[in-house]
Each structure stands twice: as C-alpha cells, then as structure tokens.
Amino acid sequence: MSFSLGFSFKKEVALDGIFDFVSIGGGPAGYNAGLYAKRKGLRTLVIAPKKGGQLLNTSSVDNYLGTIELSGEALSERFLEHLEHTDVEVLGDLHVTSITKHDLFELTLEDGRVIKARTILLAMGSHPRQLGVKGEAEFANAGVAYCAICDAPLYKNKNVIIAGGGNSAVEAAIDVAKIAKHVTIVHRSTFRADQILLDKLNQATNVTIHLQTQILEIRGDDRMRNVLVLDKAFNSERSIEADGLFIEIGNLPNSDLVKGLVETNDRGEIVVNGKQATSLEGAFAAGDVTDAPYKQIIIAAAQGATAALAANEYLNTH
Amino acid sequence: MEKMITKDIEKQVKDLFKGLVNPVRIVLFTQDHAVCETCEPTEQLLGEVVELSDKLSMQISPLDSELAKQYDVTLAPAFVLLDHNGEYHRVKFNGIPAGHEFTSFLTALMEMSGAVEDLPEALLDRLAKIDKPVNIKVFVTLMCPHCPGAVQKAHKLAMLNKNITGEMIEAQTFYELSESYRVSGVPKIVINETHELVGNQPIERFLDLIESI
Incomplete structure (x- = not known):
C-alpha cells in the first residue's frame, strides 16, 4: 500500500486597499490568470473556495500539454507551486457571497470581509449535473454518487453503474472497474469520450456498455438496488441491478453569484467575447463558467491568461 | 526504510509547526501486522x-490495553x-491520516496545541x-478532497464542548464497519449512530442536527 499526502492550509493574506485584479475561483482559469496578472505587475489576488477546483475530482490528466499521466491533484499542486513561486496571493477555502460595482468592484466574503478591486475575473467553474430522475434525491448517499474518485473505494467487489458517455464518465468507469466487481456504463446517446480513453476502457474485462439507453428511475429500499432504463433501440424498459450509480453527465456553471450582474446564456453560462470580457465593464470571465464550447483544463487556463492580459490592457486605458 | 514525508512536504510542515503553541501528545493504538495491514505505515507516518x-x-x-478502553478506542x-x-x-482518528486526511491530522495537531481559529x-x-452526549463519526476516503472539511469541524466541536466526541x-x-453504517458516499457524517448528514456541511448544519436530537 502506498500513501500520498495532501495539503491545504489557510494563509493570512492582507486584504486592505485596492486590488488591480481579483480572480474569483482557484481552478486552472483563476490560477493562470493570477500568474499572468502578477507578472504584469498588477496587485493580484486569487480567491479559491476550493484550491484546484475540479482538478481535484480528476484522477488522471493526460491531455494537458507537458503532463503525461499526472493526477488532477498533482497538477493542481504544481499550479499552486508556480503561483507561490511568483508570489501570487491565494486566499483559500473562502466563498464570495456578493459582488457589487460602483467605481470599484466590492466583493463580500462569507466571513464578512470586503475586498475592493479595479477588475475582476469570474472563474467559479461548474458543478456536476444531476440526472433529474425519480429516486435520485432519495438515494443520494445511499448508492447515488457524484464523485467517483472519492467514493470508488466504497464499491470494492460490488456492481456499479456509471451514467454518462463523455470523458469524465469513461474515466470514472476505467477507475471504478479496477475496484468494483462489475461496471455497467449507461448512456442515452453515443460516446463523446476520446478514442484513447475508449481504447483503455475496452481493455477492462468487467465492463458492459449500454448506449442509446436512458435511465428513467433509481429504485431500492433502504439503499439503491437497481435502475429502470429505457432501451431506445427496442423501445423497451428493463431493470439493471447495481449497488451504486455514479452520475457523470457533465456540469452546470457556478454562475448564481453573478446572475443579473453580467449576461448569461440559456444554460446559465457567462457570455464572453474574444478577450474574455463580460457584459459588465472591468469584469472578465474564464473557464467552465463561461460559454466556451469545450470545457478543458488547457482551455480554461488559456482563457485565464487572455483575461488577465485583457484586464491589464483595460487598466492601462481606464 | 523510505520516508513517507518528502523533503518538500517536510519543509511545509515545519513552517506550519512554527505556529504550534503548547505540546501535544499522540497516543496511537496498534495491533499485530498480521491483522492490521495499515498499523505499520500509520506508526511510521505519525x-x-x-x-x-x-x-x-x-x-x-496495543489495542487490547487498558489505555484503549480509557479512550474508548476499538479499532x-x-x-x-x-x-x-x-x-x-475527544479528538480521535480511526485509520491512517494520509492523502487528504493528512490535512485533517495537521489541523487537529495545531488546534490541540492552542493555535485555534475562533468561531x-x-x-x-x-x-x-x-449538554447531552454527542458522538460524531465522519467516514472518509483518502482520495476525497471534500472530507477534511467535515473531519475538522467534528474535531473542532469536540474540542469546544466536553459532551462531544469527534472521530474520523x-x-x-x-x-x-462502513458497510454497517451504509456508507456509499463520503464524507458521511453520523451523529449518535442514527442521524446522518451528507457531504461537507457548515458548522451550523451540525448544530441544527445535534439540537434536534
């Protein structure tokens, strides 16, 4: 057995005065923006309610240029190390509860403190989407799970269903298959996952795949026992027995904080232009909270860089 | 034997430990390697x-000592x-505090030494x-980034009220044991055996539930 050690501590950060650039979000977008802004000489702060963001829920990252099979957490630690090396201030484990703008932006933290900033970056990321079927709430934490990396060890020698067909679902299936007795992937349409992941999935001998199959209901007694599915090809319903259901069907933007403050689309994503500017002057957005069509670590990071450079340009001209 | 704490982590922990106020003593309970696979690595890490x-x-x-009984240690x-x-x-850990739980462990050491963040x-x-006996169990996995938050709150509540026990x-x-508590997602918080909270919750939710019992 080998054990890695994780770290996350609150550091004292001076919040008085006015910041040039404050990132709300400590995922790849917020981190990279912090790095670029600091290097431009801006007084910079990164507020990270969860240091690393969704990287922490990613078991393995193989598609970030320069990293060959690194855990999401390890990549997040490298990012943070880079920020510390560049003296970027990171305020961890605190949420922003409100944002207003007069001449300056005022960000209120959950502990009541207020941060003043000339420009801000909205990089709050996203959270797992729910299936929205009967039984999902009832069996949450009684078999229904949304964090494969957290909960996979609890399903040793058990039968698990994974809902979804994207990269995160297939990665979850590959990981869980190493622990569980059997894994069944249920997805309502066809795979969207990368071929390289599907090839890996096909090597597992304990995985069954049901595409064009929709989950209608999660059923059980004191815990989840099976799911009722609709096989779309034959238009027939049947039940699949399982001890657990991991739901990996994509994400929804964490944009509640800025509803009404900046323009969002019908999916709740913040609308940005080519410079990552939002509809509100001085407010930029980057990463999974935006209307970027592809949600990827490298894209979020690149958007963060663009946003910081654009914010710097904005500060120079205003 | 190869060290579990790398040079890099050692430096960070030493920095953190500069803030230790009073001495803290760890009492570790172990069993023979044959029945306890993680006893040795835990002893090494601590x-x-x-x-x-x-x-x-x-x-x-040893687990079968009088001391174990005194602290109600059964694992x-x-x-x-x-x-x-x-x-x-009443601050207890059951299992190795590696992975994300290393943070819970260090936080508990700091707080027990008196480096406490006020509520x-x-x-x-x-x-x-x-004023009633309250036992808070927080089930975790080492890969779970949301778990230390819940563990730290349970321990903090225990440190602040003598009727409360907090255990990871x-x-x-x-x-x-986890199966018997029907743990299918972590963190799972079980209060007085029958009351449950799902996920890392604010301290208010802990108190709401405790007050309702």
Whole structure:
C-alpha cells in the first residue's frame, strides 16, 4: 500500500486597499490568470473556495500539454507551486457571497470581509449535473454518487453503474472497474469520450456498455438496488441491478453569484467575447463558467491568461 | 526504510509547526501486522510527523490495553490527541491520516496545541448549550478532497464542548464497519449512530442536527 499526502492550509493574506485584479475561483482559469496578472505587475489576488477546483475530482490528466499521466491533484499542486513561486496571493477555502460595482468592484466574503478591486475575473467553474430522475434525491448517499474518485473505494467487489458517455464518465468507469466487481456504463446517446480513453476502457474485462439507453428511475429500499432504463433501440424498459450509480453527465456553471450582474446564456453560462470580457465593464470571465464550447483544463487556463492580459490592457486605458 | 514525508512536504510542515503553541501528545493504538495491514505505515507516518517539532510526542499502545478502553478506542490503527496537560479532548482518528486526511491530522495537531481559529460568538453560544452526549463519526476516503472539511469541524466541536466526541473513520480500512453504517458516499457524517448528514456541511448544519436530537 502506498500513501500520498495532501495539503491545504489557510494563509493570512492582507486584504486592505485596492486590488488591480481579483480572480474569483482557484481552478486552472483563476490560477493562470493570477500568474499572468502578477507578472504584469498588477496587485493580484486569487480567491479559491476550493484550491484546484475540479482538478481535484480528476484522477488522471493526460491531455494537458507537458503532463503525461499526472493526477488532477498533482497538477493542481504544481499550479499552486508556480503561483507561490511568483508570489501570487491565494486566499483559500473562502466563498464570495456578493459582488457589487460602483467605481470599484466590492466583493463580500462569507466571513464578512470586503475586498475592493479595479477588475475582476469570474472563474467559479461548474458543478456536476444531476440526472433529474425519480429516486435520485432519495438515494443520494445511499448508492447515488457524484464523485467517483472519492467514493470508488466504497464499491470494492460490488456492481456499479456509471451514467454518462463523455470523458469524465469513461474515466470514472476505467477507475471504478479496477475496484468494483462489475461496471455497467449507461448512456442515452453515443460516446463523446476520446478514442484513447475508449481504447483503455475496452481493455477492462468487467465492463458492459449500454448506449442509446436512458435511465428513467433509481429504485431500492433502504439503499439503491437497481435502475429502470429505457432501451431506445427496442423501445423497451428493463431493470439493471447495481449497488451504486455514479452520475457523470457533465456540469452546470457556478454562475448564481453573478446572475443579473453580467449576461448569461440559456444554460446559465457567462457570455464572453474574444478577450474574455463580460457584459459588465472591468469584469472578465474564464473557464467552465463561461460559454466556451469545450470545457478543458488547457482551455480554461488559456482563457485565464487572455483575461488577465485583457484586464491589464483595460487598466492601462481606464 | 523510505520516508513517507518528502523533503518538500517536510519543509511545509515545519513552517506550519512554527505556529504550534503548547505540546501535544499522540497516543496511537496498534495491533499485530498480521491483522492490521495499515498499523505499520500509520506508526511510521505519525513518527515522521512527531520528529518535525519538539512540541510533539507519541506513545504507542496495543489495542487490547487498558489505555484503549480509557479512550474508548476499538479499532486499529487509531489514535487520540492529548493536550499539554495530558487531557483528552475527544479528538480521535480511526485509520491512517494520509492523502487528504493528512490535512485533517495537521489541523487537529495545531488546534490541540492552542493555535485555534475562533468561531463566531453566536455559534459558541449554541455550542455551549449542548449538554447531552454527542458522538460524531465522519467516514472518509483518502482520495476525497471534500472530507477534511467535515473531519475538522467534528474535531473542532469536540474540542469546544466536553459532551462531544469527534472521530474520523477511514472507510477503506474499516470497510465492514462502513458497510454497517451504509456508507456509499463520503464524507458521511453520523451523529449518535442514527442521524446522518451528507457531504461537507457548515458548522451550523451540525448544530441544527445535534439540537434536534
């Protein structure tokens, strides 16, 4: 057995005065923006309610240029190390509860403190989407799970269903298959996952795949026992027995904080232009909270860089 | 034997330990390697941490000892923290505090030493009124980034009220126990055996539930 050690501590950060650039979000977008802004000489702060963001829920990252099979957490630690090396201030484990703008932006933290900033970056990321079927709430934490990396060890020698067909679902299936007795992937349409992941999935001998199959209901007694599915090809319903259901069907933007403050689309994503500017002057957005069509670590990071450079340009001209 | 704490982590932990106020003693309970696969690595990890500050010390005791009974320890590996007066504040860990739980472990050491972050007055008032025995179990896995938050809150509540016990339980090591508590997602918080909270919740939710019992 080998054990890695994780770290996350609150550091004292001076919040008085006015910041040039404050990132709300400590995922790849917020981190990279912090790095670029600091290097431009801006007084910079990164507020990270969860240091690393969704990287922490990613078991393995193989598609970030320069990293060959690194855990999401390890990549997040490298990012943070880079920020510390560049003296970027990171305020961890605190949420922003409100944002207003007069001449300056005022960000209120959950502990009541207020941060003043000339420009801000909205990089709050996203959270797992729910299936929205009967039984999902009832069996949450009684078999229904949304964090494969957290909960996979609890399903040793058990039968698990994974809902979804994207990269995160297939990665979850590959990981869980190493622990569980059997894994069944249920997805309502066809795979969207990368071929390289599907090839890996096909090597597992304990995985069954049901595409064009929709989950209608999660059923059980004191815990989840099976799911009722609709096989779309034959238009027939049947039940699949399982001890657990991991739901990996994509994400929804964490944009509640800025509803009404900046323009969002019908999916709740913040609308940005080519410079990552939002509809509100001085407010930029980057990463999974935006209307970027592809949600990827490298894209979020690149958007963060663009946003910081654009914010710097904005500060120079205003 | 290869060290579990790398040079890099050692430096960070040493920095953190500069903030230790009073001495803290760890009492670790173990069993024979044949029945306890993670006892040895736990002993090694805790030993390496204790080495990093002269304010820390460790004592090791078998699971079937009187001392284990005294602290109501029934699993191995498990450990409790004692303050500088040798007093037990009902802060317990069942299982190795590796992975994300390393953070919970270090936080508990800091707080037990007196480096405590104050809670808002209103919460302290509510907490002071709890006069029935309360046991808080937090089931975790080492890969779970949301778990240390829940563990730290359970331990903090225990330190602040003598009726409350807070314990971390590593679900993979104590798989059968976790099954009996029907743990299917972590963190899972079980209060007085029957009341449950799902996920890392604010301290207010802990108190709401405790008050409702």
